[in-house]
Amino acid sequence: MRPLILALAFCFATVASAQAQDLQKILQTHADELSKPSRNSVSVVLDDLVASGLPQVTTFLEQWSDKNVWRRDDGMFFIAREKGDDLSLRDVDTRAESTEAKDGFTQLKPNGGVRRVIGTALVQFQLSDPDLARRETAVASIARRPEADQLGPLLASVESETDSALKARKVQLANLLQAIFGDNPQDRIAAINSLSKDTSVEARAVLNQILSVKTGVAMTAPEGNIARLIDPLETPDASYAELVAAGLAPMRTSPETIRAALEANIQGARVGDVPVAQLGTDEARNAAYAKLAESGLVPPLVTAADCDAALAAHVFYAKYDEADPQITDAAEAALSSVEVRVxxxxxxxxxxxxxxxxxxxxxxxxxxxxxxxxxxxxxxxxxxxxxxxxxxxxxxxxxxxxxxxxxxxxxxxxxxxxxxxxxxxxxxxxxxxxxxxxxxxxxxxxxxxxxxxxxxxxxxxxxxxxxxxxxxxxxxxxxxxxxxxxxxxxxxxxxxxxxxxxxxxxxxxxxxxxxxxxxxxxxxxxxxxxxxxxxxxxxxxxxxxxxxxxxxxxxxxxxxxxxMGADYIVQSFMTVVVGGVGNVWGTLAGASMIGFLQKGIEWLNPSNTLAAQTYMILFIILFIQFRPKGIVALKGRAAAD
Structure with missing residues (x-):
C-alpha cells in the first residue's frame, strides 16, 4: 500500500505542478499581444485567460493593469517591482520571489483603452472572488461603468453570493443592466417594469438613458421610434438655424448683411437702379438688395417670410435612440411612476x-x-x-x-x-x-x-x-x-x-x-x-x-x-409669540409651524436662505395680526397683559 500511496501522491503533485504552470503557458502563446497590446488584439488574450479559470489570473490582470508585469529577454513573464537597478520578481504561477538586474527586462505598459478592457475582464473574476472586499469593489466598478458584457458574469455570480446585502445589490445592478443591454425585448421590458418602484438615482438614470432622444428635421415625418413632433414656431430662430445646419435652407439675410452689400455696390449714387437717397427704409433696402441678387452680385435675399415658409414646409421631430417603441413605452410608464414616488x-x-x-x-x-x-x-x-x-x-x-x-x-x-x-x-x-x-x-x-x-x-x-x-x-x-x-x-x-x-x-x-x-x-x-x-x-x-x-x-x-445664541434668539421669540405665551403646547405648536414653514420656503427658494427667513418673518407678522395671542392662547395674567 505504501508504494501505491507514494505513487498517487507523486501523480497528484505532478498534475498540480502542471496546473500551476498553465498561466505562463497561456502568456507565452500570446506573447506578442501582451507586449504590444491594442483594444482589438487584447480581447483574444483575455478570452483565453477568462476561459482558463485559473485563480492566479485575477492577480495577473490587476498587476498588468497597474503596469507591474515585465517580460524577460527569454520571453518569460513576471510580476515585478523596481528596486533601484534591479527588479524584485514574482513568478506568475508559483509566486516564487527572486531578484534580477533590470537590464534584461521590458516593462509592459498598456494604454488607457487597453486598461479599460482589462478592467472589464478583471471584474468577471472579482465578482466570485472569495474575498468580500474584492467582490464589493467589482460591483462598484460595474456601477461606475456599466457595459453590456458585464451582465452575464454578474447574473452568474448572484446564486453563489453569500453576503445578503451584496447579493441584493447584485440583483439590483443586474436589473439595471438588463434594462439597458438585455438581448430579449421581453426581458428588458420586465426589467424596466420592475424599476417603476425604484426611486434611486441609478434607476432614474437608466430610464432616462433609455428615453434619450436626438432632434432632427426632414421634409416629411421620418420612420422609426418618434418621441414627439416639435413646433418650430416655439423657437423660430433656433429652428431655422437647425434647417440651415442641415443644408435644407439658406442662411437668412440679416440687416447688417444687406447694408454691407449695398455699401459695396454703390455706383454713381445708385444701388441697383435705386437712388441712395431713397434707401432710408427697410423695404427700400430689401428691394435694392433683391435687384442686386437678380444681377448675381449678391446671394439671394432670404426674408422673414421665406424663413416662415421654410419652417412650415419641414417637419421637426425628436427621435428615440432606442428603436423598439414597446421598450420606450415601458420606460415612459416606469419613469412616470418613479417621478410620482419621488x-x-x-x-x-x-x-x-x-x-x-x-x-x-x-x-x-x-x-x-x-x-x-x-x-x-x-x-x-x-x-x-x-x-x-x-x-x-x-x-x-x-x-x-x-x-x-x-x-x-x-x-x-x-x-x-x-x-x-x-x-x-x-x-x-x-x-x-x-x-x-x-x-x-x-x-x-x-x-x-x-x-x-x-x-x-x-x-x-x-x-x-x-x-x-x-x-x-x-x-x-x-x-x-x-x-x-x-x-x-x-x-x-x-x-x-x-x-x-x-x-x-x-x-x-x-x-x-x-x-x-x-x-x-x-x-x-x-x-x-x-x-x-x-x-x-x-x-x-x-x-x-x-x-x-x-x-x-x-x-x-x-x-x-x-x-451661536444669536442664531436662535429670534426664532425662539417667534416660536413663543406664535405658539402662545407661557404655554408648553403653544410652544410646541409654534416650533412646528415655524420649522415646517421655514423648510417649505427654503424648498421653494433653495438658493437664498436669507430670503426664506425674511418671508417667514413677514408671514408671522401677518399671522399675529389675525391671532395676536398665538395658536394656543393662555388664560390668566399673561392673557390679560
Whole structure:
C-alpha cells in the first residue's frame, strides 16, 4: 500500500505542478499581444485567460493593469517591482520571489483603452472572488461603468453570493443592466417594469438613458421610434438655424448683411437702379438688395417670410435612440411612476427636515416660554444660556474623551451651570426691573453682549468642536430621497423627553402647581401662601437650565461659537409669540409651524436662505395680526397683559 500511496501522491503533485504552470503557458502563446497590446488584439488574450479559470489570473490582470508585469529577454513573464537597478520578481504561477538586474527586462505598459478592457475582464473574476472586499469593489466598478458584457458574469455570480446585502445589490445592478443591454425585448421590458418602484438615482438614470432622444428635421415625418413632433414656431430662430445646419435652407439675410452689400455696390449714387437717397427704409433696402441678387452680385435675399415658409414646409421631430417603441413605452410608464414616488418621497423628506428643525426650535424656545410666560420678562440673554450649555459640553469632552459618557455628564452639568447663572441673573438684575419691559430688554441685551465677550476671551473666536458619539454618526437612510441624520433623530427624541418632563413638572408636582397659580393670578396665589418672588426665581432658573441642556443638544448639530445664541434668539421669540405665551403646547405648536414653514420656503427658494427667513418673518407678522395671542392662547395674567 505504501508504494501505491507514494505513487498517487507523486501523480497528484505532478498534475498540480502542471496546473500551476498553465498561466505562463497561456502568456507565452500570446506573447506578442501582451507586449504590444491594442483594444482589438487584447480581447483574444483575455478570452483565453477568462476561459482558463485559473485563480492566479485575477492577480495577473490587476498587476498588468497597474503596469507591474515585465517580460524577460527569454520571453518569460513576471510580476515585478523596481528596486533601484534591479527588479524584485514574482513568478506568475508559483509566486516564487527572486531578484534580477533590470537590464534584461521590458516593462509592459498598456494604454488607457487597453486598461479599460482589462478592467472589464478583471471584474468577471472579482465578482466570485472569495474575498468580500474584492467582490464589493467589482460591483462598484460595474456601477461606475456599466457595459453590456458585464451582465452575464454578474447574473452568474448572484446564486453563489453569500453576503445578503451584496447579493441584493447584485440583483439590483443586474436589473439595471438588463434594462439597458438585455438581448430579449421581453426581458428588458420586465426589467424596466420592475424599476417603476425604484426611486434611486441609478434607476432614474437608466430610464432616462433609455428615453434619450436626438432632434432632427426632414421634409416629411421620418420612420422609426418618434418621441414627439416639435413646433418650430416655439423657437423660430433656433429652428431655422437647425434647417440651415442641415443644408435644407439658406442662411437668412440679416440687416447688417444687406447694408454691407449695398455699401459695396454703390455706383454713381445708385444701388441697383435705386437712388441712395431713397434707401432710408427697410423695404427700400430689401428691394435694392433683391435687384442686386437678380444681377448675381449678391446671394439671394432670404426674408422673414421665406424663413416662415421654410419652417412650415419641414417637419421637426425628436427621435428615440432606442428603436423598439414597446421598450420606450415601458420606460415612459416606469419613469412616470418613479417621478410620482419621488415626489411623495421628497414630501416625506421635507416633512422630516421640518420636524427636525421644529425639534431644535422647541428645545431652544421652551425655556424662554416658561420665563416669558410666567414672569413676562423679555430675556435677550436667553441665547447666551444656550451658548453656555454648548461650551459646557465642549469643556467636559476635554476631560472625558469617551464621547458617550461626556454627553451623559454634560447634560446635567449644563443644566446646573445655567440654572445657577439664571438664578444669579434674576436675583441681581431681573427682580429690580419687574413691570418695566423696556429696561428689562435693554439690561438683558447688555448682559448678552457681556456674556458673548466673556466667551470670546475664554474660548476665542474660532468654532469649537462638540463631537457626537460614534453611534450618532451617519444617517438613517430609507431611500436615495428619504434620509435623516442620527443626530437630528436624537434631538427629536430629546425634545420629546423634555416635553414629557415639563408637562409632568407643571401638572404633577407642587412646583408646577405653584407656577401655574402664579401665572394665572399672582395676587390670589400670594394670598394662599405662595411666594411669587421665590416662584419667579425658580422659574427663571428652570428656564435657563433647560436652555443649557438645549445648548448641548444644538452644539452636536451646529457650530459652537460665542455668537451661536444669536442664531436662535429670534426664532425662539417667534416660536413663543406664535405658539402662545407661557404655554408648553403653544410652544410646541409654534416650533412646528415655524420649522415646517421655514423648510417649505427654503424648498421653494433653495438658493437664498436669507430670503426664506425674511418671508417667514413677514408671514408671522401677518399671522399675529389675525391671532395676536398665538395658536394656543393662555388664560390668566399673561392673557390679560
Amino acid at each position: 415626489g411623495w418621497a421628497q414630501s416625506v423628506d421635507l416633512a422630516l427636515d421640518g420636524l427636525s428643525l421644529a425639534s431644535i426650535y422647541f428645545l431652544a424656545a421652551i425655556g424662554l416660554a416658561i420665563t416669558f410666560g410666567v414672569m413676562g420678562v423679555i430675556n435677550m440673554a436667553h441665547g447666551e444660556f444656550i451658548m453656555m450649555g454648548a461650551y459646557t459640553g465642549y469643556v467636559v469632552q476635554l476631560f472625558v474623551p469617551d464621547y458617550t459618557l461626556s454627553i451623559i455628564i454634560a447634560l446635567p452639568l449644563a443644566f446646573a451651570i445655567t440654572f445657577g447663572a439664571g438664578v444669579a441673573m434674576e436675583r441681581l438684575v431681573i427682580r429690580h426691573l419687574y413691570h418695566r419691559p423696556l429696561e428689562t430688554l435693554l439690561a438683558t441685551f447688555g448682559i448678552s453682549i457681556a456674556l458673548q465677550q466673556l466667551a470670546k476671551n475664554i474660548f476665542g473666536t474660532q468654532a469649537r468642536p462638540l463631537t457626537s458619539p460614534e453611534w450618532l454618526d451617519g444617517a438613517l437612510v430609507f431611500s436615495d430621497v428619504i434620509q435623516i441624520s442620527y443626530i437630528r433623530i436624537a434631538i427629536f427624541v430629546l425634545a420629546g423627553i423634555f416635553l414629557a418632563l415639563i408637562l409632568f413638572v407643571l401638572k404633577r408636582t407642587r412646583l408646577g402647581l405653584e407656577v401655574r397659580a402664579v401665572t394665572q393670578n399672582p395676587g390670589m396665589a400670594a394670598s394662599m401662601g405662595i411666594n411669587p418672588d421665590r416662584i419667579n426665581m425658580m422659574t427663571f432658573g428652570l428656564g435657563s437650565g433647560i436652555a443649557g441642556i438645549a445648548g448641548v443638544a444644538i452644539g452636536l448639530y451646529a457650530k459652537v461659537t460665542s455668537e
